[in-house]
Amino acid sequence: MTVQTPRxxxxxxxxxxxxPIWCPGCGDYHVLLSVTRALAEMGTPPExxxxxxxxxxxxxxxxxxxxxxxxxxxxxxxxxxxxxxxARPDLTVLxxxxxxxxFSIGGNHFLHACRRNVDMTYIVMDNRVYxxxxxxxxxxxxxxxxxxxxxxxxxxxxxxPLVIALASGANFVARTFSGDIRNATRIxxxxxQHPGFSFVEIxxxxxxxxxxxxxxxxxxxxxxxxxxxxxxxxxxxxxxDDGFNVGVLYKGRRKPFAGQVAAEAGDAAVFDExxxx
Amino acid sequence: xxxxxxxxxxxxxxxxxxxxxxxxxxYEFLARQMETHNNRELARLFQTxxxxxxxxxxxxxxxxxxxxVPEIGPxxxxxxxxxxxxxxxxxxxxxLMSPRRALLLxxxxxxxxxxxxxxxxxRTADEGIRRFxxxxxxxxxxxxxxxxxxxxxxxxxxxxxxxxxxxxxxG
Ligand SMILES: Cc1ncc(C[n+]2csc(CCOP(=O)(O)OP(=O)(O)O)c2C)c(N)n1
Ligand code: SF4
Numbered sequence: 001m002t003v004q005t006p007r008x009x010x011x012x013x014x015x016x017x018x019x020p021i022w023c024p025g026c027g028d029y030h031v032l033l034s035v036t037r038a039l040a041e042m043g044t045p046p047e048x049x050x051x052x053x054x055x056x057x058x059x060x061x062x063x064x065x066x067x068x069x070x071x072x073x074x075x076x077x078x079x080x081x082x083x084x085x086x087a088r089p090d091l092t093v094l095x096x097x098x099x100x101x102x103f104s105i106g107g108n109h110f111l112h113a114c115r116r117n118v119d120m121t122y123i124v125m126d127n128r129v130y131x132x133x134x135x136x137x138x139x140x141x142x143x144x145x146x147x148x149x150x151x152x153x154x155x156x157x158x159x160x161p162l163v164i165a166l167a168s169g170a171n172f173v174a175r176t177f178s179g180d181i182r183n184a185t186r187i188x189x190x191x192x193q194h195p196g197f198s199f200v201e202i203x204x205x206x207x208x209x210x211x212x213x214x215x216x217x218x219x220x221x222x223x224x225x226x227x228x229x230x231x232x233x234x235x236x237x238x239x240x241d242d243g244f245n246v247g248v249l250y251k252g253r254r255k256p257f258a259g260q261v262a263a264e265a266g267d268a269a270v271f272d273e274x275x276x277x
Numbered sequence: 278x279x280x281x282x283x284x285x286x287x288x289x290x291x292x293x294x295x296x297x298x299x300x301x302x303x304y305e306f307l308a309r310q311m312e313t314h315n316n317r318e319l320a321r322l323f324q325t326x327x328x329x330x331x332x333x334x335x336x337x338x339x340x341x342x343x344x345x346v347p348e349i350g351p352x353x354x355x356x357x358x359x360x361x362x363x364x365x366x367x368x369x370x371x372x373l374m375s376p377r378r379a380l381l382l383x384x385x386x387x388x389x390x391x392x393x394x395x396x397x398x399x400r401t402a403d404e405g406i407r408r409f410x411x412x413x414x415x416x417x418x419x420x421x422x423x424x425x426x427x428x429x430x431x432x433x434x435x436x437x438x439x440x441x442x443x444x445x446x447x448g
Contacts, residue, residue, distance in 0.1 A: 007348050012302075019309045024370035033367070037351040037359070135445065179368050182359035185352060207371070208445045217368070 008043045011036040016066045025214070027178035027204030028058050028125055034181050034202075035094070035123070036065065038188035042092075049092045052081040054106060057132045058098035058125035058204070067094075075105030078113040078122065085120050086259035092192060093120035100130040103139040103159050110161075114168035117196045119256040123188070124161065124199070125178070127206035127213060135209035147209070161201055162238045166231050166250055171196030173234065173250040174227075177220040178204040183246055190248060196256040203244070216244070223247030282355050283397060286405040287346045292354060293413050294341060296390060297334035300363040301327050307365065314372040322376050326383055329423075330363070333416065362389035363417075377431035384424045391417035 014036040022028050039049065049067035053059035055074035062069025068091075072080045081095045102110055102124045113122065128145070130136040137150045139159035146153050165173050172194040176184040184202060191198035203220065205213030223241075227248040228234050234250035283289050304327035311320040356362050363386050371378075394414035398407055 007350060011351055019313055021313055024307075024310050024314060024372045024374070025368055027368065029367040033359075040351055179366075180359075182352060185359060205368070207368075211445075214368070 007040070009040045009045075011040045014039045014046055014049075014066050016064055018063050020060070020064050022057055022060070023206075023208045025205075025207035026057070026131075027127065027202075027206070027213075028061070030178035030181055031058075031123070031125055031184065031202055031204055032061070032064055034178070034184035034188055035061075035096075037181070037185045038192070039067075041185065041189050042192060044092050048090070049094065050081075050084055050088075051094045051096060052077050052084065053096045054098075054101040055132070056098035056101045056130070057206075058096060058127075059101055061096035075101055075107075075109065077101065078106060078109040081120055081122075082113060082116065082118050085118050089119070089258060094192070095120060095122045097122065097124045098131070099124060099126045099128060099138045099140045099161075100133075100136075103161060107139070107159075111164070111168045114165050114170040114197055114199065116257050117169055117171055117254050118259070119195055119197070121188070121191045121198045121200065123191075124201050125204035126161070126201050127204050127210060128158075129206050129209050131206045131209055145210075160239070161199070162249065163235050165199040166235050166238070169197075169254065170199045170250075171252040171254050171256070172198035172200075172248070173238075174199070174248040175201045175203070175223075176246045177216060177244075178202050179217045180220065180246065183222075187248060194251060196252065196254055203246075220244045220246050223249060227251045229253055283401070283406065284403075285345075286403075286409055287344055288349075289397070289406055289409050289413075290337060290341050290344060291346050291349050292356075293394075293409070294334060294337045294346075295349065295354060296361040296363045296393070297330050297337060299361040300365075300386065300390075301330035301334055303364040303367075304330060307367075307370065310370065311372075311374075316372060316374065318376060319374060319379055322379060329420070356393060362393045363387065375431070375434065377428065377434055380424055380428050380431065384421065384428065387417055387420040387424055391421055393417075 046067045051062040051065050051067050051069040053061050054072050054077040062071050070080060077095050077097055081093050085093045126140055128138060128140045130138055135147060135149055137154050143155050144153040162173050162175060172191055174187045174191060176187045187200055191200050203216055205216055207214055221244060223245040227250055229251055238249055304323045308320045308323035311323060365382050365386055369382055391414055394410045394417060398410040398414055401407055
């Protein structure tokens with residue numbers, strides 16, 4: 001038994017006093033448990049962590065933690081987080097998003113954040129629906145998902161976030177399930193500790209608009225293979241899996257981008273010069 | 278249910294305490310959640326269950342005084358999942374949940390807690406651990422009985438779906 005004494009933080013040290021207003025049963029509650037446990041496990045002080053988000057039910061996340069946070073605009077969390085991390089490389093930056101926020105309106109930022117490989121962790125709570133705006137299909141929704149707002153389904157091919165992250169240069173790619181708190185906690189710790197841009201897709205049921213997703217707990221299974229550092233191999237595996245494989249799928253060795261500002265961070269004169277008309 | 282690696286009385290107390298505390302915090306959290314969603318009857322029920330677990334946690338704290346109780350990290354507890362066996366799963370909730378359904382979940386949680394200590398009692402030969410495990414198993418059995426008694430107040434499943442004023446998917 002690993003007993004680490006004395007521990008600096010408990011998971012509750014990373015929770016704010018604000019009551020989440022997510023629907024009871026929403027997978028995002030589990031994600032909050034996993035993230036706060038992962039932060040406790042790592043022992044980084046709350047004031048050295050920034051939690052950034054866009055808009056959506058999942059993007060309410062920063063308010064529910066005790067870290068610094070910014071609830072930004074829809075689809076722009078990665079742009080904001082990139083600026084923050086480059087200016088303040090000492091901070092641990094977590095970006096919390098949903099499949100609508102991250103892959104629709106924020107899709108282009110996703111590609112370039114992977115490509116830039118700035119050292120931060122991007123967690124997308126994927127429920128294959130727009131929860132906040134009452135159930136429209138998202139880029140990851142199955143083509144035949146029939147609902148009042150998409151009768152007969154969209155018929156469109158779903159977006160494949162893990163493959164796109166790989167192809168765009170993310171340095172760490174993993175999938176986990178919100179209800180498997182132990183696995184999710186471990187993966188978040190690993191993602192944060194891995195250098196560069198880490199992308200974690202968390203399958204997180206929207207029990208209100210996708211009650212069928214309550215079944216996910218019986219569908220997920222551990223990835224049968226060890227993570228690889230070969231993107232082509234990882235892509236082949238991901239393309240051929242059933243979408244319910246959970247585990248770390250890729251751990252790359254690319255050097256993170258730090259930007260030039262880092263060396264002069266805090267020196268206001270440098271910025272004045274840069275923006276002088 | 279796991280628990281086999283508990284090697285000292287201190288570790289057992291750490292687990293028992295974490296179990297009660299997590300159950301208390303979870304019920305308190307659920308009570309607030311149900312208040313937010315205006316299910317007041319369930320909020321009251323969860324508050325009551327939180328008080329029971331809290332009382333038990335305080336009793337264990339008394340037992341811990343002067344003992345060598347280790348701090349255990351969130352990933353290192355010896356239960357099967359990441360959550361203590363006595364905590365209700367947040368994923369099982371529903372804003373229209375009936376008290377009967379909530380009590381059935383509470384019953385399952387108490388039964389898991391009982392199985393945790395009873396299993397440990399069966400596996401371990403250490404006299405000190407056996408003494409505490411037997412005591413905690415008995416307390417959990419009493420909790421199981423208490424929930425059974427509560428359940429008698431709600432003999433029928435009460436489906437509240439028809440009360441949903443804002444049904445999903447009809448926007
Ligand atoms: C610029 C802009 N466009 C559209 C919206 C409306 N809007 C709010 S949240 C959302 C989608 C949220 O979906 P997702 O990111 O999957 O989060 P979830 O609510 O499912 O967690 C949309 C389209 C907005 N707030 N701002
Ligand atoms: S609408 Fe869906 S995603 Fe939003 S809080 Fe409710 S269950 Fe969660």
